Amino acid sequence: MLQQLKETAKHGLAAGDAHAPERPDWTIDQGWANYTQEEHGVWRTLFERQSKLLPGRACDEFIRGMQDLPIGPEQIPDFEQMSKVLKKRTGWEVVAVPGLVPDDVFFGHLANRRFPAGQFIRKPHELDYLEEPDVFHDVFGHVPMLMNPVIADYIQAYGEGGLRASRLGVLEKLARVYWYTVEFGLVQQSDGLRIYGAGIASSASETRFSVESDSPNRVRFELERVMQTNYRIDDFQETYFVLGHLDELLELAQIDFAPLYDRLKGAPEHDAGAVLASDQVLTRGTLAYHDAKREKALA
Ligand SMILES: C[C@H](O)[C@H](O)[C@H]1CNc2nc(N)[nH]c(=O)c2N1
Ligand SMILES: N[C@@H](Cc1ccccc1)C(=O)O
Ligand SMILES: [Fe+2]
Numbered sequence: 001m002l003q004q005l006k007e008t009a010k011h012g013l014a015a016g017d018a019h020a021p022e023r024p025d026w027t028i029d030q031g032w033a034n035y036t037q038e039e040h041g042v043w044r045t046l047f048e049r050q051s052k053l054l055p056g057r058a059c060d061e062f063i064r065g066m067q068d069l070p071i072g073p074e075q076i077p078d079f080e081q082m083s084k085v086l087k088k089r090t091g092w093e094v095v096a097v098p099g100l101v102p103d104d105v106f107f108g109h110l111a112n113r114r115f116p117a118g119q120f121i122r123k124p125h126e127l128d129y130l131e132e133p134d135v136f137h138d139v140f141g142h143v144p145m146l147m148n149p150v151i152a153d154y155i156q157a158y159g160e161g162g163l164r165a166s167r168l169g170v171l172e173k174l175a176r177v178y179w180y181t182v183e184f185g186l187v188q189q190s191d192g193l194r195i196y197g198a199g200i201a202s203s204a205s206e207t208r209f210s211v212e213s214d215s216p217n218r219v220r221f222e223l224e225r226v227m228q229t230n231y232r233i234d235d236f237q238e239t240y241f242v243l244g245h246l247d248e249l250l251e252l253a254q255i256d257f258a259p260l261y262d263r264l265k266g267a268p269e270h271d272a273g274a275v276l277a278s279d280q281v282l283t284r285g286t287l288a289y290h291d292a293k294r295e296k297a298l299a
Helices: 003-011 037-053 060-067 079-090 103-111 135-146 149-168 171-183 204-212 223-227 248-254 258-264 288-298
Strands: 093-097 114-118 186-189 192-195 217-220 239-243 281-283
Touching: 037 135, 037 204, 060 135, 060 192, 079 093, 079 135, 093 135, 103 114, 103 149, 114 135, 135 149, 149 171, 149 248, 149 258, 171 223, 171 239, 171 248, 171 258, 192 204, 223 258
Parallel strands: 093 114, 186 239, 217 239
Antiparallel strands: 186 192, 217 281
């Protein structure tokens, strides 16, 4: 899943293309009353599938955030109702966008504690396929974590850092940090390895794969290592980076990345599936899943 999404996210969007916005911040009205029963039905299918999978696999903060939000299987959530609760808790709100928005617009929203969420929902015959982040990925995957003060501050800081990184022309390195934390992060909790990344938490297949499969590597999160590591935009991750505690994200947000960008200029990049001598490896993957796909493609 997320193939095309990852591809587009990487390259960003050109201003003035077919998606020309009506408002400069690219927001649109959610138009909640206009969702059809079929669209609410897709939400229900996805919601019920994930709700069964996440206990014991998602981190405590995710489960708690979900419990405290006005969100359920019956219908696509109303962003205004969500925002009311979220705003009281962490000062964030959810705003509707038509899909991927340009990098600087995205960062501008995050820096101001607005989470841009896709207004639309995927089609019933494409439950596991996403061209752009839809309301299920953005709201089910991201909003529960935004109820947590640590993640709330971290993502705002990422927005500020993103504005700076694009000016410096080093967005690729920063984007990898977002990818391997906010989207595909795992965290070690007292009762085991848990998901906090929204890209995992909104995907049924990757929810199981990320914590249960023997295939991926699971490596202790290390900032500079992650900044140099490519990621899979078309498939499950080959490597997940694991935090010892979510609070580590706060330290990370406070580190000034500018000297790191300088130091890492021209440094070697690592393949998504690489394991380095300097890694603290939690589980070394067989990479069987991706190897099998490669062999099939070559045959
Ligand atoms: C690097 C940056 O995080 C990424 O390119 C942005 C671009 N625009 C986006 N727009 C939306 N709506 N959602 C996203 O996650 C992103 N990601
Ligand atoms: N601290 C980073 C920004 C950042 C914040 C949060 C997450 C990732 C990066 C910087 O100085 O640019
Ligand atoms: Fe996302």
